[in-house]
Amino acid sequence: MKNIVIFGATSTIAQHVARLHANDGDNLYLLARDQQKLSIITQDLQIRGAQSVSTALFDAEELTSHHQLINDIFKYFNHIDCIFIAHGSLSNQTECQSSASHTLQQLTINASSIISILTPIANKMEKQQDGNITVISSVAGDRGRQSNYVYGAAKSLVSTFLQGLAQRLSKSNVHVLDIKPGFVETQMTAELTKNILWSSPEYVAKIIKKRIESKSLFSYVPWFWFIIMAIIKFIPAKLFNRSQL
Numbered sequence: 001m002k003n004i005v006i007f008g009a010t011s012t013i014a015q016h017v018a019r020l021h022a023n024d025g026d027n028l029y030l031l032a033r034d035q036q037k038l039s040i041i042t043q044d045l046q047i048r049g050a051q052s053v054s055t056a057l058f059d060a061e062e063l064t065s066h067h068q069l070i071n072d073i074f075k076y077f078n079h080i081d082c083i084f085i086a087h088g089s090l091s092n093q094t095e096c097q098s099s100a101s102h103t104l105q106q107l108t109i110n111a112s113s114i115i116s117i118l119t120p121i122a123n124k125m126e127k128q129q130d131g132n133i134t135v136i137s138s139v140a141g142d143r144g145r146q147s148n149y150v151y152g153a154a155k156s157l158v159s160t161f162l163q164g165l166a167q168r169l170s171k172s173n174v175h176v177l178d179i180k181p182g183f184v185e186t187q188m189t190a191e192l193t194k195n196i197l198w199s200s201p202e203y204v205a206k207i208i209k210k211r212i213e214s215k216s217l218f219s220y221v222p223w224f225w226f227i228i229m230a231i232i233k234f235i236p237a238k239l240f241n242r243s244q245l
């Protein structure tokens, strides 16, 4: 039986990860900004077999509240097996271009809030000397594109932070995993047209759990995004800037 903490627990991908842990009879601690959604998810996870489900309100934009939240979690569980961070916002690029304050708000949700919670979490996990920290970033962070570079820049910041954190915490036996999904059919992408490159949240959740259990350091989900992004990163800037990618 494991102790699992999930930030952004109302996210579609996070809910599927939580269900897999409920099937295993694990203890879950869910954090999200909507109490009503949290209550519905809690009931569902209890029916699916979770040993216990606790919840707390978490707003990514309320940076000053984060330190206390982390202290509360580490007081509640003597030992944490996994901290999974899934919240995020698919930024509206047009709105970002016309408003610096909107851009900064998106950077707060997608990047600063994650650094804000990871900083105290890392120190506590370092003392614990084991466990896992998994964060969902995105393939969008691999190369800035005109259609979503604010979202991509935030994800890139998170990925770079995680690279350094993974190296630091490897000395303390803490596994740090950066998950970079491609297109996933979730609430966030409900309006977008789907094609063969899209994955289901059930599939993505299964891969994430497997990678955590095997202490994998491979980020791309599904794996073929590694090849797609390697090609996209390889395109010379002159050609890339003229393309519609």
Ligand SMILES: NC(=O)c1ccc[n+]([C@@H]2O[C@H](COP(=O)([O-])OP(=O)(O)OC[C@H]3O[C@@H](n4cnc5c(N)ncnc54)[C@H](OP(=O)(O)O)[C@@H]3O)[C@@H](O)[C@H]2O)c1
Binding pocket: 008, 009, 010, 011, 012, 013, 014, 032, 033, 034, 037, 058, 059, 060, 061, 086, 087, 088, 089, 090, 109, 136, 137, 138, 139, 180, 181, 182, 183, 184, 185, 186, 187, 188, 189
């Ligand atoms: N879907 C994709 O194709 C895709 C691809 C690559 C990466 N990702 C990343 O995967 C992660 C999970 O997203 P998803 O696809 O599962 O989408 P989702 O179902 O829309 O989940 C997004 C989550 O972020 C939460 N959130 C947004 N703003 C917040 C705030 N200020 N404070 C606290 N929580 C906030 C939402 O909470 P509410 O329920 O309260 O709105 C929701 O739970 C995100 O980081 C996303 O960027 C998704």
